[in-house]
Amino acid sequence: MKPIVLLKRAIFAAALIPAAVLLVNAFRGELTANPIDYITDTTGDWAIRFLIITLSITPIRRLTGWNPIIQLRRMLGLFCFFYATLHFLTWSVLDWFFDVRQMASDVLMRPFITLGMATFVMLSALAVTSTQASIRRLGRKWTQLHRLIYVAATTALFHFWLARKTVVPQFQVLLVAAVLLLGFRAWWALRTRTHARSIQKSHA
Numbered sequence: 033m034k035p036i037v038l039l040k041r042a043i044f045a046a047a048l049i050p051a052a053v054l055l056v057n058a059f060r061g062e063l064t065a066n067p068i069d070y071i072t073d074t075t076g077d078w079a080i081r082f083l084i085i086t087l088s089i090t091p092i093r094r095l096t097g098w099n100p101i102i103q104l105r106r107m108l109g110l111f112c113f114f115y116a117t118l119h120f121l122t123w124s125v126l127d128w129f130f131d132v133r134q135m136a137s138d139v140l141m142r143p144f145i146t147l148g149m150a151t152f153v154m155l156s157a158l159a160v161t162s163t164q165a166s167i168r169r170l171g172r173k174w175t176q177l178h179r180l181i182y183v184a185a186t187t188a189l190f191h192f193w194l195a196r197k198t199v200v201p202q203f204q205v206l207l208v209a210a211v212l213l214l215g216f217r218a219w220w221a222l223r224t225r226t227h228a229r230s231i232q233k234s235h236a
Contacts, residue, residue: 036100043104047111050078051118068126075119076148076195077202080188082112083155084206087185087213094220106162109181113159120152144194147187154184182217185210 054074057063064070089105092098123145128135138145158178160166167174189210193203 034100036103040104040107044107047082047108050074050115068122071126072119072122075115075122076192079112079115079119079155080192080206082108082115083181083185083188084209084213086112087181087210091213091216091220109162110159113155116152116155119148123148144191147191147194151184151187151191154180154187158184182214185214 054063054071058067058071086105086108089101089108093101124130124135128138139149140146158180161170161174161177170177189203189207192206193199196203
């Protein structure tokens with residue numbers, strides 16, 4: 033069996049552990065004194081962690097030259113969406129019991145909820161169009177659409193910061209990781225354009 037297949041299966045199993053722990057703790061009644069806040073924080077934390085991990089796949093591939101690692105990107109992105117969906121459902125079901133009017137008011141009146149909803153909409157679009165059929169159907173537009181992940185990472189970090197109302201160590205780690213990854217993306221794009229121009233000049 034190929035190493036990437038083993039790695040993919042191991043990561044898939046590991047990625048389910050946070051959800052399994054939540055389920056076990058709920059069954060045991062061990063979700064702290066404020067279970068809704070605990071579930072909200074836990075699912076939100078894992079959503080943004082998987083978002084940052086997903087962003088790291090392309091830089092790792094480019095720096096190491098190990099192309100098979102790209103096979104992990106879609107799965108990791110979908111786990112980000114999975115935990116983001118649990119995060120959204122906690123807010124919409126446990127917090128507001130599907131009270132659409134109150135939910136809409138919450139989105140409009142509280143900036144961190146606005147950013148969270150914007151992030152979830154973007155992640156939903158990315159998840160829905162992550163299939164091979166979507167790649168073929170959208171063509172070059174697919175690449176443009178999936179650049180939304182960088183916007184989603186930015187809005188997710190602001191959502192995290194405003195929701196916690198303080199700069200916790202976890203936020204600092206996520207922020208540094210995101211800045212490095214976005215910086216790498218910008219540097220690589222500039223490097224690619226510069227290289228392309230130099231080739232054009234050499235053939236002129």
